[in-house]
Amino acid sequence: MPVSAGKVYPADQPMVFNAQNPNAPPIYPCGVCHKEVHDNDQAILCESGCNFWFHRGCTGLTEAAFQMLTAEVYAEWVCDKCLQSKNIPLVKFKP
Ligand SMILES: [Zn+2]
Numbered sequence: 001m002p003v004s005a006g007k008v009y010p011a012d013q014p015m016v017f018n019a020q021n022p023n024a025p026p027i028y029p030c031g032v033c034h035k036e037v038h039d040n041d042q043a044i045l046c047e048s049g050c051n052f053w054f055h056r057g058c059t060g061l062t063e064a065a066f067q068m069l070t071a072e073v074y075a076e077w078v079c080d081k082c083l084q085s086k087n088i089p090l091v092k093f094k095p
């Protein structure tokens with residue numbers, strides 16, 4: 001499904017519960033476009049910052065950079081917004 005399709009979620013919630021179906025898994029709206037991040041999308045979590053998931057395409061990460069970051073379990077990625085506002089290094093290595 002193209003990223004451009006679908007509902008836009010509120011910008012302030014990293015996780016949205018499905019009101020119609022409480023048993024459904026929560027929806028993770030992308031921190032850039034605020035549309036749902038699907039299981040089969042390439043997506044990355046702003047783990048040390050805002051806790052939003054991001055579509056790879058929305059972050060500007062290249063496919064190679066994305067693969068490297070997701071393959072490296074000790075690497076934490078942060079989004080541009082957190083990088084600028086919270087002074088967190090772009091990629092942090094867990095101790
Ligand atoms: Zn997005």
Ligand SMILES: [Zn+2]
Nearest residue numbers: 046049050082
């Ligand atoms: Zn962030």
